[in-house]
Amino acid sequence: MTDRVLSFEGVHNFRDYGGYRTPSGPMCSGLLWRSGQHGDATPEDLAGLARLRIATVIDLRGDTERRLAPCRRHDGFDGAVLFAPGETTGSELAPHEEAGAGITTAAEARAAMRRLYATMPFRDVLIGSLSLYFEALATRDGASLLHCLAGKDRTGLAVALLHGLLGVSEDDVMADYLLTNTAGDPERRIASAAVSVRQRYGPRMSDEAVVALMSVEADYLHTALGAIRERHGNVETYAEQVLGVDAARREAIAARLVG
Numbered sequence: 001m002t003d004r005v006l007s008f009e010g011v012h013n014f015r016d017y018g019g020y021r022t023p024s025g026p027m028c029s030g031l032l033w034r035s036g037q038h039g040d041a042t043p044e045d046l047a048g049l050a051r052l053r054i055a056t057v058i059d060l061r062g063d064t065e066r067r068l069a070p071c072r073r074h075d076g077f078d079g080a081v082l083f084a085p086g087e088t089t090g091s092e093l094a095p096h097e098e099a100g101a102g103i104t105t106a107a108e109a110r111a112a113m114r115r116l117y118a119t120m121p122f123r124d125v126l127i128g129s130l131s132l133y134f135e136a137l138a139t140r141d142g143a144s145l146l147h148c149l150a151g152k153d154r155t156g157l158a159v160a161l162l163h164g165l166l167g168v169s170e171d172d173v174m175a176d177y178l179l180t181n182t183a184g185d186p187e188r189r190i191a192s193a194a195v196s197v198r199q200r201y202g203p204r205m206s207d208e209a210v211v212a213l214m215s216v217e218a219d220y221l222h223t224a225l226g227a228i229r230e231r232h233g234n235v236e237t238y239a240e241q242v243l244g245v246d247a248a249r250r251e252a253i254a255a256r257l258v259g
Helices: 043-050 063-068 095-099 106-122 124-139 154-166 170-181 186-201 207-214 218-232 235-243 247-257
Strands: 032-035 054-059 080-082 143-147
Touching (some): 032 154, 054 124, 080 124, 095 106, 106 154, 106 207, 106 235, 124 154, 124 235, 124 247, 154 247, 235 247
Parallel strands (some): 032 143, 054 080, 054 143
């Protein structure tokens, strides 16, 4: 799993989420990248990103997040950057920041993250961005990058949806999701986020609570997928009814990404 992780100084959680087995064959590698935001990318990071020849960027952040932390791009970048306008979390905050309100303990943080994941698949602006994501996978050539702020919650859900639609095993879906906890330098990522979380909500939040907000746990993703099944029966029906990903679009995505 760690072979798919690329190390950058200012871009956290950067990795390839292709290469998994599906019933139709293995997913392609080197075409599907995911990460956190690129506002802190160094010149060396940008040079490394240029070598990946990314043609499409799907930014799952909201308008305020993009304004406060605009992503840096390498000289010569001419790819498309896709997003739906508005606030993808229902506020100007990233999901882990939104969940941190009133939290002091790790147990409270985990409960807040589960509540957030139960609603995340149904937030209107995020639905718009996810629809653009699947449209791009079905129609655009070249490598793509999917990211949000930390690259773990909105991005984690989007990747899990794609993997599920392509028939990746549940074990591999979860393994890719949980790779956030070890990819790159998670301690530095968590420490940097702790500053902004405590500035917003005060110093009483425990270190364990910050880790629970800035990490991923299997129960978080299970909560989102369970909410999808409760409303729509399965991921395929949710994707078709909510995101516009019907059987023809699934086939088009698989034709580009599998085999």
